[in-house]
Amino acid sequence: MQDLVKDAFIDKMRMAVLEGEEDEAVTMAKKAIDEGMDLVTVMNEGFLAGIREAGELYAAGDYYLPELVCSADAMKAALAVLDPEMRKLPGGVKSSGKIILATVKGDIHDIGKTIVGAMMTASGYEVIDLGADVDNSVVIQSVIAQEPLILGLSALLTTTMNEQKHIIDSLIENGFRSKVKVIVGGAPASHEWARKIGADGYSDNAMDAVRLVNGLLGRTD
Ligand code: B12
Numbered sequence: 581m582q583d584l585v586k587d588a589f590i591d592k593m594r595m596a597v598l599e600g601e602e603d604e605a606v607t608m609a610k611k612a613i614d615e616g617m618d619l620v621t622v623m624n625e626g627f628l629a630g631i632r633e634a635g636e637l638y639a640a641g642d643y644y645l646p647e648l649v650c651s652a653d654a655m656k657a658a659l660a661v662l663d664p665e666m667r668k669l670p671g672g673v674k675s676s677g678k679i680i681l682a683t684v685k686g687d688i689h690d691i692g693k694t695i696v697g698a699m700m701t702a703s704g705y706e707v708i709d710l711g712a713d714v715d716n717s718v719v720i721q722s723v724i725a726q727e728p729l730i731l732g733l734s735a736l737l738t739t740t741m742n743e744q745k746h747i748i749d750s751l752i753e754n755g756f757r758s759k760v761k762v763i764v765g766g767a768p769a770s771h772e773w774a775r776k777i778g779a780d781g782y783s784d785n786a787m788d789a790v791r792l793v794n795g796l797l798g799r800t801d
Contacts, residue, residue: 597630600650609661678728683712684743689736745777
């Protein structure tokens, strides 16, 4: 595909999310797959750019919640099409270990966590996504039952980020803290927050989250 046509395609993806056009977002995601486009680029420069822009408009008071919800729905619809395809990428064939992901209790923001999951899957990890608004006890029980190498906790609200700490504290109480690396993410989190609550790492985007996990597991490829 020519660069100009590709750029126009990617811009349509951005606009589909920005304008909350769910059907258009799905159509564009399917076209990207049919055209054999690089799905990581499609995700980052197309759909993700759209939800970021919608978020900025919301923060500036130019978008109201219903518009933001439509943008989020369009983003999720595109993700649902892309996620299974990303699992088929070359890196996805071999399993490099199990990762559990969850958005913490009281928090329904799941777009970022789902993208992190898609990138990790594409990098060869077996991802168990517990979903959003997940009770701490479910997270702990899943860690005990599944014995993942990594537990990734997402929180987008300043009111819910404390659950990341509560889960780490529960892992300590259950004697499981040393058996799993815990990483945290989401808008209010930071390296400083991760250190403060005793997490093993933090990342502010999905690509770096994969690098972080590779580093924690001593994986070089
Ligand atoms: C989309 C959105 C929504 C959607 C969520 C849809 C969905 N299914 O996810 C809807 C409209 C439903 C929503 C609802 C609400 N929202 Co909202 N929302 C957003 C918005 C605009 C974008 C979030 C997003 O999806 N970004 C795109 C993704 C790709 O980015 P991301 O989540 O940051 O994820 C990346 C990184 O953080 C990182 N990452 C994420 N998770 C993890 C996990 C790990 C382990 C790692 C390593 C990395 C990592 O990698 C990701 C990919 O690169 C943010 C604004 C913002 N700046 O974040 C507000 C925002 C988070 N929302 C906010 C608020 C207040 C709310 C509501 C309370 C609004 C209301 N009055 O009802 C409710 C909350 C309901 C609840 N109980 O959870 C505030 C939070 C303020 C605060 N300080 O707490 C924000 C910051 C907006 C604002 N500026 O006021 N929201």
